[in-house]
Amino acid sequence: MPSLWAMTAVTASDHPTLAPSIPRQLFVDSGYVLLGLPLAVASFVVLVVGLVAGVGLVVTVIGLPILSGTLYAARGLADIERLRLPAVLRQPRIRPHYRLPEAGANAWRRIFLPMRDAQSWLDLAHGILRVIVAVVTFALTLAWWIAAAAGSLYWVYDWALPHGRDDSDLAQLLGLGDSTTARIGVTTAIGVFFLITLPIVARGCALLQASFGKALLTGVAEMRDRITVLEEQKRAAVSAEASALRRLERDIHDGPQQRLVRLAMDLSRARMQLASDPEAAGRTIDEAVTQTRETLAELRALSRGIAPPILVDRGLPSALAALAGRGLIPIELQVDRQLGTPGGRLDPAVENTAYFVVAEALTNIAKHSRATEAVVAVARQETQLQVRVGDDGQGGAHLAKGHGLAGIADRVRAAGGELAVVSPSGGPTEIRAELPL
Incomplete structure (x- = not known):
């Protein structure tokens, strides 16, 4: 059934590796650190001047707009830094949710708005204090680059340097003599050492500078986003449980x-x-x-x-095979058999959720899709379990409340996963769930 999974072939590239090659990461880290100093100096000058002027003139009321403008400038400079962080931290860009002016707010309310936003003050603190970290990391990275380049290429320009008989170089201090070979060998060896350790030092400096920025610029935002996700999961769990109880009560009554x-x-x-x-x-x-x-x-x-006994006793593959065997239409099953072995068994909560997703999806296919065949694919992908259910029916499925897929979405969100539905009018339909392990 090639038409069902034509869209699935693209998903193999949805999660490319986040770890670039060492040379590429070296230049990314070095560029981040070396560019960080001029940005830090410009940020320090602008924000300190604005802060001093705003605080100094606050008694004349003129200082309030200046202070507000300084906070907006800090926000802009912080956004520039947030654009640079993902390349070093290998994480998606996160931008905090700043306070927005109320509808019909007057000019003074808009002036005071950034002063009542905690993230604006964190942006200001980062813009002023980042110069300390930037100077240290810049000096260390630049020194390592110079030492690596000058030392490893010393054999190229040694002949052009003056060498007096009375000069004491490192080779002589180490007792290797004052020959040209000894001098070039020792200096080149030192340069090679700096060259080998350069990626580690550049990476460390970049992570130090980026971690400082992350703590002040995105730390609070990440915590708020995490709280929001947990609240959504809690609501989804309550909704899924209520729906399951109502369905069970109805089925028992009928x-x-x-x-x-x-x-x-x-x-x-x-x-x-x-x-x-x-x-x-x-x-x-x-x-x-x-x-x-x-x-x-x-x-x-x-x-x-x-909770089917076969799922508890024999694992997810056997439970899905039994489920597919009871289907009203032909169902092709593509399940990693290792998931059913004692060493490959998943957490019971993940197995139950995956079984629920497949069972409910197949029920919806039988009731509404007018499909002639279906496919169920379950695979373990490192830190998540991917569940896909597709059919060649009439399409038009969506996640709106009141439809069968809404209960699946609540169950998946309660487990911390994500559900996607691709169902154009006329079909085919694919339901894809990703469950964290």
Whole structure:
């Protein structure tokens, strides 16, 4: 079924390696550190002058706009630094959410707005204090580059340097003599040492400078984003649990409960028929036995939807194989068999969520898609489990509330994962879930 997974081939490049080659990272780190000093000096001059002028003139009211402008300038300089951080830290760019002016706010409210924003003061502190870190890292990186280049290439220009007989070089101090070979050998060896350690030193200086910027410029934003994510996960977990309980209550009420009521009525009727019509009582008891078997079958089906025993006992591949075997349309299963081995078993919460995603997706396919075949693919990708369910149906699936996929999305978010649905009108449809391990 090639049409289903034509879009999936692209996902292999969705997560490229974040670790560049050593030479490339060396130039990235060195450029970051060396460019950091002029930016730090410019930032220091602008912000210190603005801060001193604003504080000094605050009694004349003129200082307030100056101070506000200085904070806005600090924000702009901080944004420049945030653009430079991802190349060194190998992390996505994070920008804090600054306070926004209220609708209809007057000029004075807008002037005071950055002064009431804690992140603006952190930007100002970074813009002033970063020069200290920038000077140290700049000097160290530049010195290492000069030593590496001058030492490793010493053999090229040694002949052009004056060497007097009375001069004491490092080779003589080490007891290797005053020959040209000894002098070139010792100096070149030192240069090679600096050249070998240059990537480590440049990386360390870049990380020191970037970590200082991250702590002040994105630390609070990351914490707020994390809190927001946890709150969303909590809401999604509550919503998923409530939906599951409502569905379970409805299924029990519409199925086993009605059958048990009928079973009780049949048994009562059979007891009354025993004395007057034993044959009729026997037929009624046979009907009750049939009701009992059907009730047990429905209870087993409900238990499979909650936590199927095969998932607990034999793992995710076997549970998905049993699920695919009960499908109303042909289902192609592509599951890593190692996930079912004792050493490859996942966390029970991840297995339950993955099973729920596949089970609910296949149920939606059977009910709404008009598909003739489907594909289920489950693979472990380093730190996450990827679950894909596709069909060749009519498409049009989406995550709006009130639709079957909304419950899947809540369940995935509650587990800390992400759900994506690609379902153009006319099909095909792909549901892709990524669950953290």
